[in-house]
Amino acid sequence: MNIVVCVKQVPDTAAKLQVVDSHVTWGDSPLIVNPWDEYAYEEALLLKEKFGGKATAISMGPESAVEALKTCLAVGCDEAYLITDPALKGSDASATALTLAKAVQKLGDVDLVLLGKQAIDGDTGLTAAMLGRHLGWTVLTQVIKIHEIDPAAKTIKVERFMEEGRQVCSAKLPAVVSVIKGINEPRYPSFMGIRKASKATIPNWSIADLGIEASRVGASGAFVAWPEIYPMPLKETKVEWIEGGSPQEIAAKLADKLIAEKVI
Amino acid sequence: MANQVWVYIDQFKGQATPSAWEAVSAAKSVAEQLGSGITALVIGSGVESLAQQAFDVGVDEVVVCEDGSLADFRVEPYAAVFAKVLGEARPKVVIGTASTRVRDLFAYASIDLESGVIVDATGLEIKDGAIVVTRPVYAGKLLCNEVAKKGQPLLVSVRVRAFPPPQSGAGKSGSVTKVSAVLGEDQLTTKVLDYVVEEGEVSVDGAAIIVSGGRGVNGPEGFEPLRALAKVLGGAVGASRAAVDAGWIPYSHQVGQTGKVVSPDLYIACGISGAVQHQAGMRTSKVIVAINKDKDAPIFNLAKYGVVGDLFEIVPALTEEFRKRLGK
Incomplete structure (x- = not known):
């Protein structure tokens, strides 16, 4: 089983974000592996431990994203590649998916691509399905459990987390699978792992290395642009304290308020 | 089918999902300014009654693809129909509710259509003839105004409860165009085996x-x-x-x-x-x-x-x- 894990480097979930000249900044908050992608690398490692083969991490991003790939190596991925190129700046989900597809094709002989269900910066959740379409592979998003994989028959059976419940489906490999919380408990890197990762050289791939024309990626290849980004205007709320001598009195007062609000 | 504004009606087992019609409200908010009527696209099995429901909330035309292979949502066959119909009509925008299904459908079909996708919209407006879509990013800490740069239709999913359900009782009727499925069962790589539902629980999705x-x-x-x-x-x-x-x-x-x-x-x-x-x-x-x-x-x-x-x-x-x- 050869598995590719796609990871993205994002600002920490607790980062205080600011917008300066239409660019998002996060001060000195750390950059982390997108939390959803931790479930993807953990699942890749579990499958590798079960079936053998190789787990390869790839990331598209600026040179700093090499740190996210080092985390992947530290937890046990075998190889990592950074896709970085000035021409990729301004890529939308579609251009990102195209780039990742070309990287997966360059790696070759891949059975499964794993991603987190979405990145916590752009929050689109589109990349997995787009990547699958580019590759012409099975797409299974929002997977909360991989029941079984038969590497010989090239089949996979999963449980997907849908609005109406969990959908159980079987499908053919190769597949692109996006995973969610609950599928596993991501491991922490070991001390040895961190030491090994710090010494590893992570090859850089440019778009030329992947055979992608510059016009198909970055701001020029994007189908969508985001000319304006700004802080969520917050409703000025001042809490109105509901007090009373007994829980019953508080409940009655609160019920009055909520009925007057017409939300019940 | 010259309407510039289309809606995709999300359904589960032949019933429109609770938020599906909110897409019609979002569509209405832009259709008038664009001088366009609204066409609804329905894909599934046992979905023909949804056409009348669509007219009832003010849709002008309906395109239905009804086929046994479409009983369960699977992205490949749904996207094949979606890309074929919209690739021919090439409207300005297609709007759907932001469900898991619609997210997959729009993402997958956008590659065939060579057009953009914007998900989880909380606002839509027309500025200088272009559709400007507002959506939360960075977990709602920031808002982003997004536009199509190239390709059409722009595929927009609207966040559940961001738009009100449309008034019913429009009493309209209009043309229903039937289209065929594009892929046969033998061309599909996925089979849906079962649904596991938590009994008696109201889902937080769309809850009031x-x-x-x-x-x-x-x-x-x-x-x-x-x-x-x-x-x-x-x-x-x-x-x-x-x-x-x-x-x-x-x-x-x-x-x-x-x-x-x-x-x-x-x-x-x-x-x-x-x-x-x-x-x-x-x-x-x-x-x-x-x-x-x-x-x-x-x-x-x-x-x-x-x-x-x-x-x-x-x-x-x-x-x-x-x-x-x-x-x-």
């Missing part, structure tokens, strides 16, 4: 009222009073990450950055301190009530009504009060 518990509920049994209140109010039970990670309640109830993003009319936070990651999932709720022992808990900065006290006293009292008032 959510009663949510955090670390302060102290254990799995601590959710019982919350469930009782939710039941009386006809609402769903939510939870913070702390409660889910402690194993007190399944992940499907988690509200927040790594859970569900919800926007109910009423959100009652019980024993939830209100970390920024939790706020990301519920801050757009219309009315927030917080019940917490700690007067300085950050959740009170978002709350309209605050109760400092023991949730195990307040919540049952509230349940009893509403039971009386609502006659339950």
Whole structure:
């Protein structure tokens, strides 16, 4: 089983974000592996431990994203590649998916691509399905459990987390699978792992290395642009304290308020 | 089919999903300014009655693809129909509700259509003839205005409850165009075997009222009073990450950055301190009530009504009060 894990480097979930000249900044908050992608690398490692083969991490991003790939190596991925190129700046989900597809094709002989269900910066959740379409592979998003994989028959059976419940489906490999919380408990890197990762050289791939024309990626290849980004205007709320001598009195007062609000 | 504005009607087992028609409201908000009528696209099996429902909420034309192979949503056959129909019509925009299905469908089909996708829109407007879509990013800490740069149709999913359900009773009727499935069963790589549904639970997705518990509920049994209140109010039970990670309640109830993003009319936070990651999932709720022992808990900065006290006293009292008032 050869598995590719796609990871993205994002600002920490607790980062205080600011917008300066239409660019998002996060001060000195750390950059982390997108939390959803931790479930993807953990699942890749579990499958590798079960079936053998190789787990390869790839990331598209600026040179700093090499740190996210080092985390992947530290937890046990075998190889990592950074896709970085000035021409990729301004890529939308579609251009990102195209780039990742070309990287997966360059790696070759891949059975499964794993991603987190979405990145916590752009929050689109589109990349997995787009990547699958580019590759012409099975797409299974929002997977909360991989029941079984038969590497010989090239089949996979999963449980997907849908609005109406969990959908159980079987499908053919190769597949692109996006995973969610609950599928596993991501491991922490070991001390040895961190030491090994710090010494590893992570090859850089440019778009030329992947055979992608510059016009198909970055701001020029994007189908969508985001000319304006700004802080969520917050409703000025001042809490109105509901007090009373007994829980019953508080409940009655609160019920009055909520009925007057017409939300019940 | 010269309409510039289309809607995709999300359905499950032949029934439109509760938020499916909100896409029609979003479509109406731009169609008039564009001088366009609205065409609805329905794909599935046993979905023909949805055409009349679409006319009833003000849609002008309907295109239906009805085929046994489309009984369960699978992205390949749905996207094949979607890309074929929209590739021929090439309207300006297609709007659907932001469900898991629609997200997959729009993403997959956009590659064939060579057009853009914008998900989770909370606002749509026309500026200088272009559609400007507002959506939250960075877990709702920021908003982004997005536009199509090239390709059409632009595929836009609208966040559940961001637009009101449309008025029914339009009494319209119009043309229904039938189209065939594109892929045969032998060309599909996925088979849906089963659905596992949590019985008797109201899902937090699209719920109008959510009663949510955090670390302060102290254990799995601590959710019982919350469930009782939710039941009386006809609402769903939510939870913070702390409660889910402690194993007190399944992940499907988690509200927040790594859970569900919800926007109910009423959100009652019980024993939830209100970390920024939790706020990301519920801050757009219309009315927030917080019940917490700690007067300085950050959740009170978002709350309209605050109760400092023991949730195990307040919540049952509230349940009893509403039971009386609502006659339950």
